[in-house]
Amino acid sequence: MTKGSLVGSIVQDLGLDIKRLKSGRARIFTEDSREYIGLNVDKGTLIVKERIDREELCAQVSPCSLHFQIILENPMELHRIDVEILDINDHAPVFTRKEIHFQISELAVPGARFSLDSAHDPDVGLNALQKYTLTTTDYFTLKELSRSDGTKYVEMVLQSPLDREQEEELKLTLTAFDGGSPQKSGTVKISVTVIDANDNTPAFSQSVYRISLEENAPIGTVVLTVSATDKDKGSYGEVTYSFSQSSGKDLDLFRIDSNSGNIYVNGLLDFERSKQYELNLEAMDKGGLTDNSKVLIELTDVNDNAPVISVISFSSPIPENCASDTMIVMLNIKDTDSGKNGQIKCSVNSDLPFRIKPSSANFYTLVTDELLDREKISEYNITITATDEGSPSFSTSKTLNLKISDVNDNAPVFQRQSYTAYVMENNSPGVSVLSVKAHDKDSGNNARVSYFLEDILVNGVSASTYISVNAESGEMNAVRSFDYEQTKEFSIRVKAQDGGNPPLSSNVSVRIIIQDQNDNAPQVLYPVQSGGSVVAEIVPRSADVGYLVTKVVAVDVDSGQNAWLSYKLQKATDRALFEVGLQNGEIRTVRQVTDKDAVKQRLTVVVEDNGQPSRSATVTVNVALADSFPEVLSEFSDFTHDKEYNDNLTFYLVLALAVVSFLFIVSIIAILSVKCYRWRRERMFYESGANLPVIPYYPPLYADGTGTLKQVFNYEMCGTSDSRKSDLKFVRPCSESIVSLDAGGTQTLQYMQENKDICREVCCLRLAPSMSYSKRTQENYIAVLKLNPKRRCCLMGLIFLV
Secondary structure: OOOOEEEHHHHHOOOOHHHHHHHHEEHHHHHHOOOHHHHOOOOOOEEEOOOOOHHHHHHHOEEEEEEEEEOOOOOOEEEEEEEEEEEOOOOEEEEEEEEEEEEEEOOOOOOOOOEOOOOEOOOOOOOEEEEEEEOOOOOOOEEEEEEEOEEEEEEEEEEOOOOOOOOOEEEEEEEEEEEEOOOOOEEEEEEEEEEOOOOOOEEEOOOOEEEEEEEEOOOOOOOEEEOOEOOOOOHHEEEEEOOHHHHHHHHHEEOOOOOEEEEEEEOOOOOOOOOOOOOOOOEOOOOOOEEEEEEEEEEEEOOOOOOOEEEEEEEOEEEEEOOOEEEEEEEEEEEEOOHHHHHHEEEEEOOOOOEEEEEEEOOOEEEEOOOOOOOOOOEEEEEEEEEEEEOOOOOEEEEEEEEEEEOOOOOEEEEEEEEEEEEOOOOOOOOOEEEOEEOOOHHHHOOOOOEEOOOEOOOOEHHHHHHOOOOOOOOEEEOOOOOOOOEEEEEEEEEOOHHHHHOEEEEEEEEEEOOOOOOOOOOEEEEEOOOOOOOEEEEEOOOHHHEEEOOOOEEOOHHHHEEEEEEEEEOOOOOOOOOEOOOOOOOEOOOOOOOOOOOEEEEEEEEEEEOOOOEEEEEEEEEEEEOOOHHHHHHOOHHOOOOOOOOHHHHHHHHHHHHHHHHHHHHHHHHHHHHHHHHHHHHHHHHHHOOOOOOOOOOOOEEEEEEOOOOOEEEEEEOOOOOOOHHHEEOOOOOOOOEEEEEOOOEEEEEHHHHHHHOOOOEEHHHHHOOOOOHHHHHHHHHHHHOOOOOOOOOOOHHHHH
């Protein structure tokens, strides 16, 4: 604020009169000699006496206040005045240096950090320094950090490797911003110089140099100049040349200038001794990095006359079983030179089963020297050399290609002594198992191989029910789908037969190994899950951390990683109390048991195998946190009634209830219908007064036994002594006719076609408690049975079902 600006009114704030200010000679007293605030006695106001700089006065202290007193006399009064100085954004962030220089090696790894200067802003609050930004670059990012006192500083972090060969120097700008309005900022330049590293090897201009040179070239002749370049700078880019020691004796014939790369002839060259030279070059920089190249030097002959070889007759092919001394080639060799230079010596390679026989002047024949074998060598490149006796001598060579024809003297041979194939179980029939291959050293039809499956038994059945083989290709296919749990492996034999006359054959054993698939879920062995009583593991409340509660034991009938089981805690009453060992299934406590923990704890553990896709099973473990068994019984009496229902279980319970209810209603209706039907029939016969035969009377104390009603029924009766209610059961089949008794004597009635099912029915007569074995009861029962033999009155089974 400018000088003279109003700060406040002490007349209003202190309740003083202007006259009192004047009469009391009001004045300001400060503890230091500098007064920033003045008093206008005439108006009773405080004004800015001297321009105030908060940063100079209080630096970073906030809030910033001026403290002074107003003194009045007659009577004496003292009033304390506090004036708070508010900050404005009158300073921009400033860096100490104008430019920061870094020298960073191009081998610096990403993540390397470089400290940057911090900017200074004397303002406070939002007007103080708030953030930094760095010029966008692919190589560096800016990381902003804070010190313990709250001040901020920044580091430059290397994000991607530097490459001096692409960019030798980077120019960046670091900007600091405050939070004032308007916002102010300060910048500093950052210069990054990339220091070269020996990260580039020298490179020859060609991987192979080829040059042609006459054999009579004099010593000192420049053969060629090689060159290699290195992208590095300074000493790392300086390249020297040399021959590798692997060049051998050729090093004596040539030399190389280490700086220029010129290769010179350093010895006498001889075409007859060597037609070609191979030199291995090496280029090395000052850092020890190297590159290699080759120089192939072809010598040209300067000889002017050489023997001439002419082929008069040549027999090819010849059978491999031909006899020794069989003539193959007839030659004519001549040399235009004279004297010793025209005298010819003819020869053939000594490692071949042939020899040269002179026939007459300038005529030679090539004959076999031993038995041939086409399977070892099917053709020969026979080089015939004619050499004169000159000095230096000249020679001529001629190569003939001799083919050997085949006879069937070799049986097929499989590529392996035995085969092993791996088939994934649950395969689809027809899937390819493997392909066997046999090779016959013969040719043509003698080498045409066919494949057959030997009819042997595998697990008691023919091998053809497991595997089939393609006669032409040898490809073997599965005939059925395999099950690893039933058959883990089996062996068969395949025969390979050639097409010769007579044919030759060989056998090979094939082992088929069934690989396991994850088609079986884990099975929990312990704890056993049952629908009966609840079994709980008891954990004392004094158990330490890591206390072994129980162990979940599970198995998987699969094998390999499909049977590797892992255990996880899926649900728990208190997840912070228990943990399950991932590999061993051990359930342990992870903290001390407290009194606040519930006595009843239910854990759901998931057992999962390692197959792809994996299969799993779940098991519920009940845990009781108690120190005594009676406490467990009292708490776990209603454990099985916890309301944790499975949705599927609820569905099946509702469905079962509906079915039972339906059966019960149907049974009641059926019982009522039968009762009504029986009552109506009995009433009808009571009214008819028919003359029915008499059944003999049995005493009521008849306990248990069997009897016979003469010529009528065979029955079995069970009764209880001293009981007013007994049952009759008819369990034996009747004969093809029924005998009826009447007053006039015995008469046989034919069993009617419509009533023939009576012999296969079981009929129960439930006698009322109020009735005894009276003559009237027996008459009514036989009457009902005769007129209604098809009636099914045994309803007790249906009632028991309901």
